[in-house]
Amino acid sequence: MKIVVFVKVTPDTAATVKVDDSGNVTWGDAPLVLNPWDEYAVEAALQTKEAHGGSVTVVSMGDESALEAIRRALAMGCNDAIRIDDPALAEDDTLSTAKVLAAAVQKIGDVDMVFFGRQAIDGDTGLTPAQTARLLGWPYVGLVAAFRELDADGGTFTAERAIEEGRQVVASKLPAVVSVAKDYGEPRYPSFMGIRKAARAKVPVWSLADLGIEAPAVKVRLTQLMNPPKREVQCEFIEGETPEEIAEKLADKILAEKVL
Amino acid sequence: MSKQIWAYIDHFKGEALTPSWEAVGAARMLAEKLGGEATAVVLGNGMDAVVQQAFAYGAEKVVLVDDPALADYRPEPYTDALVKAAGESAPAVILFPTTTRGRELAAMAGAALDAGVIADIIEMDVVDGQIVTTRPVYAGKLLAKAVAEGEPQIITLRVRAFAKPEPDASRSGEVVKVDAGLDESAVATKVVEYATTEGGVSLTEAAIIVSGGRGVSNNPDLTPPPDITDENEIEIWRGKQGFKLIGELAETLGAAVGASRAAVDAGYIPYDHQVGQTGKVVSPDLYIACGISGAIQHQAGMRNSKIIVAINTDPEAPIFKLARYGVVGDLWKIVPALNEAFKKKLGK
Ligand SMILES: Cc1cc2nc3c(=O)[nH]c(=O)nc-3n(C[C@H](O)[C@H](O)[C@H](O)COP(=O)(O)OP(=O)(O)OC[C@H]3O[C@@H](n4cnc5c(N)ncnc54)[C@H](O)[C@@H]3O)c2cc1C
Ligand SMILES: Nc1ncnc2c1ncn2[C@@H]1O[C@H](COP(=O)(O)O)[C@@H](O)[C@H]1O
Numbered sequence: 203m204k205i206v207v208f209v210k211v212t213p214d215t216a217a218t219v220k221v222d223d224s225g226n227v228t229w230g231d232a233p234l235v236l237n238p239w240d241e242y243a244v245e246a247a248l249q250t251k252e253a254h255g256g257s258v259t260v261v262s263m264g265d266e267s268a269l270e271a272i273r274r275a276l277a278m279g280c281n282d283a284i285r286i287d288d289p290a291l292a293e294d295d296t297l298s299t300a301k302v303l304a305a306a307v308q309k310i311g312d313v314d315m316v317f318f319g320r321q322a323i324d325g326d327t328g329l330t331p332a333q334t335a336r337l338l339g340w341p342y343v344g345l346v347a348a349f350r351e352l353d354a355d356g357g358t359f360t361a362e363r364a365i366e367e368g369r370q371v372v373a374s375k376l377p378a379v380v381s382v383a384k385d386y387g388e389p390r391y392p393s394f395m396g397i398r399k400a401a402r403a404k405v406p407v408w409s410l411a412d413l414g415i416e417a418p419a420v421k422v423r424l425t426q427l428m429n430p431p432k433r434e435v436q437c438e439f440i441e442g443e444t445p446e447e448i449a450e451k452l453a454d455k456i457l458a459e460k461v462l
Numbered sequence: 463m464s465k466q467i468w469a470y471i472d473h474f475k476g477e478a479l480t481p482s483w484e485a486v487g488a489a490r491m492l493a494e495k496l497g498g499e500a501t502a503v504v505l506g507n508g509m510d511a512v513v514q515q516a517f518a519y520g521a522e523k524v525v526l527v528d529d530p531a532l533a534d535y536r537p538e539p540y541t542d543a544l545v546k547a548a549g550e551s552a553p554a555v556i557l558f559p560t561t562t563r564g565r566e567l568a569a570m571a572g573a574a575l576d577a578g579v580i581a582d583i584i585e586m587d588v589v590d591g592q593i594v595t596t597r598p599v600y601a602g603k604l605l606a607k608a609v610a611e612g613e614p615q616i617i618t619l620r621v622r623a624f625a626k627p628e629p630d631a632s633r634s635g636e637v638v639k640v641d642a643g644l645d646e647s648a649v650a651t652k653v654v655e656y657a658t659t660e661g662g663v664s665l666t667e668a669a670i671i672v673s674g675g676r677g678v679s680n681n682p683d684l685t686p687p688p689d690i691t692d693e694n695e696i697e698i699w700r701g702k703q704g705f706k707l708i709g710e711l712a713e714t715l716g717a718a719v720g721a722s723r724a725a726v727d728a729g730y731i732p733y734d735h736q737v738g739q740t741g742k743v744v745s746p747d748l749y750i751a752c753g754i755s756g757a758i759q760h761q762a763g764m765r766n767s768k769i770i771v772a773i774n775t776d777p778e779a780p781i782f783k784l785a786r787y788g789v790v791g792d793l794w795k796i797v798p799a800l801n802e803a804f805k806k807k808l809g810k
Contacts, residue, residue, distance in 0.1 A: 215739055215759050219603040227604065238740055296579060297572055323739065326599055327581040332537060332569035341650040342537050344566050360654060365562050366666075367474050368658035372536070374651040384740055385733055421578030425594070426607040433765070437772075437788045448789055449799035452771070453807055455787055459769050461747035462670070462715065462808070 203256035203354050206310060207247040207280065207317040208303055208334075209240040211264060211271035212324045221427045234267050236274040239319035241389035243382040244275045246346065247317040248390070254354045257281040259310060263291065263302055269405060276400035277392030283403065284310075288410040290417035296325075298418035300333035305413040307338060314354065318381040320345060335379035343372050347385035465498030466553040468525070468614075470505075470544075470568075471516055472561045474535075475656075478512050480626060480667050481559030483519040485619055487627040488586070489557050490520050495588040498554065501525055505543045507533040513637060518629040524637045525551065531644035534653035535563055541570040543642040548575060550640060553614045555593065560618040561666075568618045578610030584623040584766075593617070601739045601762035621666045622745045659734065663718035670748045671767070672712040673720030673737055674793075675760075677753020677774065678704025679730060681794045701730025707794070708752060711801040714810055720744065720764075722754045738763035752793040756781025773797065 213219060217232030236244070247258045260275040262268040263286040272283045286306060291298075307313050316335075321328030335342030345364045350371065352359040357376040362369045364383040392400070410417055440455065442448040456462065469485035471478055489500040501523040502516035513524050527543040544567065548556070556571065558564035560582045572579035585596040593615055599606045610616070665671065679701035686696045705719065712719045720742075721735040737744055739762035749767035754760060756772070756779055764770070765784065772785035773793045782788045789796050804810070 213600070215601070215762075219600040221604060227600075296569070296581075297576070300573060324600055326597075326601065327579075328565055329569035329572065329579055329581055332566045333573040333579075335537075336541065336570045336573035342566075342570070343651065344537070345562060362657070365474075366479070366664060368656065370535075370656055371654040372651050373654050378650075421611045422580055422608055423611075424599075424606045424608050427599075428605045428607075430598075430602065430605050433784065435770075435784060435786055437782045437785045439782075439788045439790060445791070445795040445799040446803070448791065448796060449803040452787060452789060452796075452800060453803040456748065456769070456771065457807060459748075459786075461769050 203251060203254045203314045204310075204312050205247050205251055205256060205258045205315050205317065206307060206313050207240075207243050207258055207260050207275065209244065209260055209262050209271045209275050209319065210237045210322045211235070211262065211268045212237045212322055215323065221429050225427065227427060234270045236271040237319055237322050239321055239323065239384070240271070240275075242384055242386050243317040243319045244278050244280065245389035246380075246382045246386050248279045250315065250349070250352065254352060256314070259284060261286065261303070261306055263287070263299060272405055273400040273403070274392065276403050277396040278390055279396060283405045284408055285405050286408045286413070288417070290410055293420045295420050295422040296327050296329040297333055298420050300330050300337055301415070301418040302410070302413065303330065303334045304337040305415045306408065307334070309408070309413055314376050316340075316377070316379045318379065320381055320383060331379060331381040338379065341374045341378045342380070343374050343378060344381045345383040346380045347383045465493070465496050466501050466551055467493045467496065467498045468501050468503050468553040468556040469521070470503050470556060470558045470564060471512060472559050472564045473506060473512055476506060476508060476512065478515055479559065479561055481561055481564070481619070481621045483626045483629075484622070484624040485557045485559050486516060486519045486521050488619055488624045489555075490627070492555060492557075492586070492588070492593070493522075496554070496591070499523055501553070503544065503547065503556070505532050505540055515629070517633045517635050518631050520627045520633070522635050524635065525640060526637055527640045527642045529642055529644050531646040531649060536649060536651045536653065537566050537570050538651065539644050539649050540567055541574055542644060543640070544571050545574045546642040547640040548614065551638070555615045555617065558616070558618040560620050565618055568616050572616050575614060577612060577614050577616050579616040579618070580608045580610055581618050582620050583608070583617055584620050586617070601759075602765055603762075620745070663716065665718045665720060665735065665737070665742050665744055668718035668744065668746050670715050670717035671720045671737070671744055671746045672708050672715065672717045672750045672752065673722065673754060673764070674705055674708040674725055674730070674752050675722035675754030676724040676728065677793055678708060678725060679728070680753065698729045701725060701728055704753070704793070705731050707797045707801075711750070711797055711804070714801050714804050714808065717748075720749075722757075722760050751781050751785070752797055754781055755779045756784060
């Protein structure tokens with residue numbers, strides 16, 4: 203199995219993200235991490251390789267900071283890595299990103315399975331995986347919670363998708379694109395050896411010329427970034443002698459809000 | 463011809479999801495501002511009831527692709543059908559509810575039609591003929607204004623961010639049937655089966671949510687059954703008892719049950735219930751947080767709730783900074799008392 207997993211680097215979930223006076227996004231000295239949803243994708247890709255043989259290539263499009271995410275994925279056990287970077291990619295949207303990622307899959311060649319995270323926690327769009335699948339013309343199975351079976355030689359697999367109503371079990375042909383849901387299971391921690399290997403790894407950089415494409419047009423633009431209005435809530439603490447008294451008062455307060 | 467403003471109707475096996483009607487309402491709003499026609503797009507097999515509902519919720523027209531290959535949702539044939547229909551009537555805008563299928567189809571349609579997609583918006587306006595959307599980014603830590611170039615503009619609407627119109631069953635309109643010429647044998651995916659979870663109120667669509675955190679297991683007075691001896695198992699058992707209390711209050715209020723990640727990770731309740739950055743993003747009218755500290759990742763999922771109520775033993779818990787009402791106390795005492803109080807006051 204030749205497997206590709208796409209990952210993105212994002213500020214840590216605990217980061218305080220703000221727009222500064224010049225309109226730029228900052229997160230102070232909070233660390234950059236492998237997008238948390240992508241950890242599940244890396245885990246699923248690695249388990250698939252471990253069960254069926256082959257290799258996992260981690261690919262990220264981004265400037266040098268993307269190496270934070272790439273190294274984490276390598277440390278978890280990915281075999282090799284590619285970073286895609288080009289001055290012409292300074293602006294992007296999900297569709298332009300998907301076009302670049304699809305071109306990368308074509309260039310890598312003979313890929314059987316492509317893994318994505320559910321969404322990137324910076325832009326929070328969750329569009330890129332399905333778009334890449336459509337551009338490749340490959341089947342897409344989104345939000346995989348579990349694989350029931352995978353027949354690498356026969357080129358088929360069956361997966362459970364996590365949907366609002368529970369699980370949809372889908373049989374698909376390979377090659378295919380999947381995104382991985384948190385239900386898949388906890389991602390592994392990198393081993394000490396893994397971390398050392400990842401730190402030493404040389405990560406090749408592909409430009410648009412290497413991919414043989416022009417910079418794709420960008421159609422969605424963020425025209426303004428804002429700090430959300432402050433939620434000025436003053437908490438009214440409900441007190442009383444007994445739980446019953448507190449509950450009585452609280453229920454009345456809630457009923458008076460007319461939200462029931 | 464007036465502009466076609468489409469609203470995609472998401473359904474599960476022929477039953478429409480409520481956020482679809484929010485999209486129809488938003489399409490009407492846009493149609494008024496842009497001078498157009500609010501059109502519902504229904505894809506599926508045997509969809510007559512949904513078509514009628516779409517009119518009732520305010521669609522002026524329905525574009526319908528009714529085809530056996532659409533009996534089971536899969537993104538490929540659904541996108542093909544949508545692209546075929548869009549080719550025939552060139553919509554200016556296609557709105558989707560940000561459900562699992564809605565987001566996926568919007569993404570695919572964007573790729574197929576080479577159109578910009580703006581995901582998960584909470585507001586939208588028309589400025590000089592241009593649709594300007596607002597969407598949370600960085601888990602709601604920032605807001606962004608986003609615009610798309612060209613047509614169609616594809617936009618997905620955050621669930622509960624746009625009002626659901628009042629239905630009127632007497633309304634009807636024109637149904638435009640599109641033959642998408644789908645061929646099931648050419649579809650690379652097949653649905654094997656569904657494993658649906660027990661009903662209950664859907665978390666993202668819920669108007670009221672009662673949530674529990676790690677604190678729900680904190681009741682030393684509770685004696686576990688003698689066959690449970692393992693420390694870990696005892697904690698899980700305690701947590702489950704705590705969620706029984708939460709569930710009882712939720713039932714009285716007609717609410718959905720939410721949870722923090724700590725409660726999910728500890729095994730008190732399945733992941734489906736997790737609220738937060740790596741769980742579900744919810745925006746109910748009322749969110750009651752019991753034994754939840756209010757970590758930033760939890761806040762990311764529930765910050766936009768209208769009224770937040772917190773019950774926590776620790777007066778310093780960050781959740782109180784978001785809460786309209788707070789009780790510093792033991793949820794094991796407060797939650798059952800609150801349930802009784804509501805039962806009495808709501809006549810249940
Ligand atoms: C990448 C990442 C993603 C994450 N995603 C999420 C997410 O999606 N959702 C999420 O919730 N978290 C998420 N977290 C975890 C988050 O950081 C917190 O660890 C978690 O929210 C804490 O859950 P809690 O409030 O239930 O537990 P705690 O922080 O342990 O709080 C328990 C609270 O219960 C109170 N308490 C104890 N006993 C009682 C009692 N008897 N009565 C009343 N109150 C009591 C305590 O005072 C305390 O405030 C994420 C973390 C990371 C790193
Ligand atoms: N720049 C990127 N490089 C590699 N993969 C990406 C990039 N952006 C997004 N992805 C992948 O697409 C998924 C969804 O991202 P998004 O559509 O931006 O929410 C992520 O979880 C990653 O797996």
